Amino acid sequence: MNTRAFTLIELMIAISLGMLIVYVAVAGFRVAAQSITVTNRLALENDLLRTGCLVANERLDFWTDFDDPENPAEQRLRGRDNDGGLPFTPMSQVFPLVRHSTDPEKTSGWDPQEKWKASDPRIWWHGNLAERWRSEMTLGRYSIFGNTQPPVLVKGVDIGQVQFAGGPAGIGTYGSVTVQREWQYRQIWGMYGALGYYGFTDYLPQNTLFACYSEFYQPPPPPFNPPYADAVRETNQDGMPLVLFKPGSAFDNGEGDQQYPKGLWRLTMASSYGVVSPTNANANQSDAHRARYTVGYWNDQNGMRNFLGQTQNRRDLTMAPSHWPISEVTTQHFIKSGRYVNLGRVKLHDPISGAITEVVFTSFATTLRGARLQRRHPRDGGGWADYDNRVGYAAPLTLDDTP
Amino acid sequence: MTARDQLRRGTVLIIVAGLSALLASMALVFLARQRSSQQETIWFEQDIQARIMLTAACSYIAECARIGYDTVPGPNHIEAYGWIDVRDGSVGPNTRGAQASVIVPLFDEMRLIERWGSGSADRPAWPAPKSVARCPMHVLERPPFAIRLNATPNAMASDEADPAFGRPYLMNPDPQPQGETHADYLSADRRVRQSSANRSWFRIYREGPATFIITCGAGGTQGFRDWDEVQGAGPAYMAEFGDVTFFNNMRSQETRFWYRVEWSPAIATADVHNIKNAWNQTNEDHYVSYPMNTSNSAINPRSQAQCRNLGGTFSFIQRLQKPPTWW
Numbered sequence: 001m002n003t004r005a006f007t008l009i010e011l012m013i014a015i016s017l018g019m020l021i022v023y024v025a026v027a028g029f030r031v032a033a034q035s036i037t038v039t040n041r042l043a044l045e046n047d048l049l050r051t052g053c054l055v056a057n058e059r060l061d062f063w064t065d066f067d068d069p070e071n072p073a074e075q076r077l078r079g080r081d082n083d084g085g086l087p088f089t090p091m092s093q094v095f096p097l098v099r100h101s102t103d104p105e106k107t108s109g110w111d112p113q114e115k116w117k118a119s120d121p122r123i124w125w126h127g128n129l130a131e132r133w134r135s136e137m138t139l140g141r142y143s144i145f146g147n148t149q150p151p152v153l154v155k156g157v158d159i160g161q162v163q164f165a166g167g168p169a170g171i172g173t174y175g176s177v178t179v180q181r182e183w184q185y186r187q188i189w190g191m192y193g194a195l196g197y198y199g200f201t202d203y204l205p206q207n208t209l210f211a212c213y214s215e216f217y218q219p220p221p222p223p224f225n226p227p228y229a230d231a232v233r234e235t236n237q238d239g240m241p242l243v244l245f246k247p248g249s250a251f252d253n254g255e256g257d258q259q260y261p262k263g264l265w266r267l268t269m270a271s272s273y274g275v276v277s278p279t280n281a282n283a284n285q286s287d288a289h290r291a292r293y294t295v296g297y298w299n300d301q302n303g304m305r306n307f308l309g310q311t312q313n314r315r316d317l318t319m320a321p322s323h324w325p326i327s328e329v330t331t332q333h334f335i336k337s338g339r340y341v342n343l344g345r346v347k348l349h350d351p352i353s354g355a356i357t358e359v360v361f362t363s364f365a366t367t368l369r370g371a372r373l374q375r376r377h378p379r380d381g382g383g384w385a386d387y388d389n390r391v392g393y394a395a396p397l398t399l400d401d402t403p
Numbered sequence: 404m405t406a407r408d409q410l411r412r413g414t415v416l417i418i419v420a421g422l423s424a425l426l427a428s429m430a431l432v433f434l435a436r437q438r439s440s441q442q443e444t445i446w447f448e449q450d451i452q453a454r455i456m457l458t459a460a461c462s463y464i465a466e467c468a469r470i471g472y473d474t475v476p477g478p479n480h481i482e483a484y485g486w487i488d489v490r491d492g493s494v495g496p497n498t499r500g501a502q503a504s505v506i507v508p509l510f511d512e513m514r515l516i517e518r519w520g521s522g523s524a525d526r527p528a529w530p531a532p533k534s535v536a537r538c539p540m541h542v543l544e545r546p547p548f549a550i551r552l553n554a555t556p557n558a559m560a561s562d563e564a565d566p567a568f569g570r571p572y573l574m575n576p577d578p579q580p581q582g583e584t585h586a587d588y589l590s591a592d593r594r595v596r597q598s599s600a601n602r603s604w605f606r607i608y609r610e611g612p613a614t615f616i617i618t619c620g621a622g623g624t625q626g627f628r629d630w631d632e633v634q635g636a637g638p639a640y641m642a643e644f645g646d647v648t649f650f651n652n653m654r655s656q657e658t659r660f661w662y663r664v665e666w667s668p669a670i671a672t673a674d675v676h677n678i679k680n681a682w683n684q685t686n687e688d689h690y691v692s693y694p695m696n697t698s699n700s701a702i703n704p705r706s707q708a709q710c711r712n713l714g715g716t717f718s719f720i721q722r723l724q725k726p727p728t729w730w
Contacts, residue, residue: 032429040436050447053447061722115613117487117492118487118668119487119490120492205669205716206667206671208669209674260674261674262674263672264671266672363454364454364457364720365457365722366721367717367719367720367721370720370721386724386725387727389610389728390727390728393728
């Protein structure tokens with residue numbers, strides 16, 4: 001009798017143990033395989049986050065998602081309309097340089113070589129810092145010291161207005177007054193409409209008082225009937241454009257109810273100016289770039305939503321398989337409380353788990369003026385303007401040059 | 404041992420070897436993946452590190468415009484008047500003589516004492532035009548005027564048995580110096596913290612009176628442009644790198660960015676908190692105004708206006724696509 005066989009019970013136990021071992025082995029492999037899958041997935045997400053951050057920083061440095069010098073279809077911020085230009089409009093179209101051969105005060109337009117030396121009286125603001133927007137001019141008529149459009153004809157008749165040649169009235173009878181300073185006020189008023197509010201603050205020195213004297217202008221009685229230019233040109237009695245310093249105007253947030261000319265900190269303490277994303281339908285209209293956004297302590301969700309909607313430039317990172325996390329890179333350029341902010345935002349959305357991961361950071365990067373200097377003037381063929389400092393190198397014209 | 408037993412052992416060996424190979428290949432793939440991720444993380448870190456150097460370089464330019472020229476050791480520090488002198492528009496930085504209007508240059512662009520390469524001196528010293536400032540950004544063991552990282556040197560006693568329990572006595576100076584003596588506080592322990600060595604640097608070439616080429620780097624070359632410049636700097640620097648091969652290896656693993664910037668003396672405006680901005684109830688004009696450097700005013704209960712930067716600002720910052728000839 002062969003006694004080497006298993007009994008039924010032994011066989012059942014052996015099979016059970018065998019199945020258990022196989023199950024454990026399979027489960028172990030499954031866990032290992034899943035771990036590798038999860039690790040790969042996390043590695044992929046980390047790769048995308050890293051890549052997204054690098055791409056965002058490159059975009060913040062070269063502004064290619066706002067204006068691509070090599071792709072005319074991505075140059076929506078270069079136009080101009082009757083009210084002014086856009087952030088990447090060539091300066092020759094919005095504030096062309098016209099040099100005066102003998103008197104620098106009479107030069108107008110943007111000069112990229114101008115150093116704005118602090119010792120140069122041309123850049124000193126010769127106005128009345130304490131001049132209210134409803135000034136009675138009890139401290140005098142400062143528009144005769146500096147003005148965008150000299151000479152000023154001051155003739156006093158009735159209602160206290162300073163008028164230019166041919167105009168009707170004004171306090172005090174001075175007659176035609178020769179104005180000593182005009183260059184800086186012309187810079188301020190010219191840059192107001194050149195590149196939008198963000199460009200206005202980016203280009204002028206950081207100690208600029210954003211106010212100037214110009215021709216006295218009284219628009220038609222309210223309600224205003226467009227064109228918008230009438231409202232922009234309205235001045236106080238001394239000829240200072242109200243849009244620059246009247247609390248609550250398009251440019252002035254009215255914070256602190258300051259009735260006087262303001263600098264950058266006050267103008268941006270409770271609000272922001274930003275570059276409108278070219279992905280927005282209105283980005284090619286100049287008035288879209290002359291907006292202030294309420295993002296200070298007055299803001300509500302509508303104000304913040306409008307700010308984000310207008311200024312966030314959201315782009316997909318890359319084309320990828322549908323099961324990959326969807327990545328989005330957002331850049332944003334704005335000024336708040338006197339500080340220029342270049343914001344990067346990288347967002348991942350996992351279509352499988354639904355999880356969202358976001359990295360938000362600021363970057364110290366190329367300014368708007370720096371970005372325009374990177375770009376060759378259309379007259380020279382467009383594209384990138386390669387810079388070099390070797391002796392004899394003829395630098396190409398940039399968007400800031402007037403050919 | 405029967406042939407059947409040998410067959411069984413061979414089978415077990417094959418199974419074990421197969422499983423081992425499978426596990427080994429999985430581990431190898433995992434390690435390769437980790438190494439790849441780590442390398443990408445290092446590049447990423449270098450990119451960020453180099454960008455931080457732009458902030459450091461701009462801060463350095465702003466500070467060099469006004470402060471930081473200890474030409475004569477002592478408690479008094481030489482004040483400058485901007486890269487373009489705010490007094491007369493001349494090339495700076497200059498300090499003052501007996502009167503504020505007397506221009507005293509703090510540089511000598513005719514005296515060539517540095518080298519672009521291994522030849523004779525052909526470059527003036529910083530801060531002259533066409534000079535270079537090379538700044539490795541390691542951390543010192545103790546910088547001068549270091550403050551101790553103790554935020555609460557006068558913490559209130561929490562032991563009820565302590566006679567000072569619950570009383571906010573200001574018994575200790577706040578903040579406290581890091582050095583043990585006054586001399587320590589004024590001086591520094593200039594040894595390099597090893598964990599911070601060879602990680603990042605910036606380098607500034609003064610291209611024009613107020614325009615600069617900033618090179619931002621993350622890596623171990625300490626801001627030397629090439630091996631020629633190391634040779635020009637002298638044997639001590641050559642010894643640090645050993646030879647050209649080692650230097651070039653470090654160079655090849657380094658991240659470098661180039662920016663062009665223009666300094667401006669403009670800082671802020673004397674409007675808010677300098678002028679009585681909120682007198683708006685009675686329509687009157689007025690002239691109540693205080694200067695930028697006022698320490699207090701009757702206008703507002705603030706001790707300082709919104710003016711915290713005295714070194715200047717930047718008219719533009721421009722990333723360059725490729726390095727210019729001179730940097």
